[in-house]
Amino acid sequence: QVQLVESGGGLVQAGGSLRLSCAVSGISSTIMRMGWYRQAPGEQRASVADITSGDSTNYADSVKGRFTISRDNAKNTVYLQMNSLKPEDTAVYYCNFRTFIRDYWGLGTQVTVSS
Numbered sequence: 001q002v003q004l005v006e007s008g009g010g011l012v013q014a015g016g017s018l019r020l021s022c023a024v025s026g027i028s029s030t031i032m033r034m035g036w037y038r039q040a041p042g043e044q045r046a047s048v049a050d051i052t053s054g055d056s057t058n059y060a061d062s063v064k065g066r067f068t069i070s071r072d073n074a075k076n077t078v079y080l081q082m083n084s085l086k087p088e089d090t091a092v093y094y095c096n097f098r099t100f101i102r103d104y105w106g107l108g109t110q111v112t113v114s115s
Contacts, residue, residue: 002026002104006095009109012085016113020080022095022106027076029099034071034078038091038111045094049080062088085113 008020020036035050049059049069057069068081078095090113095106 004095004104004106006106006109009093009111011112014085014087014113014115016085017083018111020093020109021077023075023077024097027099029101031097031099033098035096036069036080037094037096040091087113087115089113
């Protein structure tokens with residue numbers, strides 16, 4: 001059974017930092033890409049950052065220079081270091097693991113940035 005365990009969300013003041021992590025277990029297929037998405041109230045879920053099996057990274061324009069995605073292949077874990085947080089970063093953050101067969105999603109962790 002596949003399990004995704006997210007951690008690291010919370011409440012932080014603008015300008016602060018948080019580090020999200022998401023560990024997956026039980027996936028038998030090769031993980032091609034790990035990523036983070038977020039969804040704010042009334043908005044659609046959108047990609048924040050992703051990292052491929054070859055360590056190529058992509059970031060949404062709104063987080064470039066502030067967020068850093070990384071992965072630990074041995075632990076099947078993906079991280080999102082978020083610095084210089086802004087109130088507009090407030091959302092539920094979801095981790096995503098993509099294989100050739102399907103996507104796997106975490107349950108989400110709330111990030112709230114106060115002004």
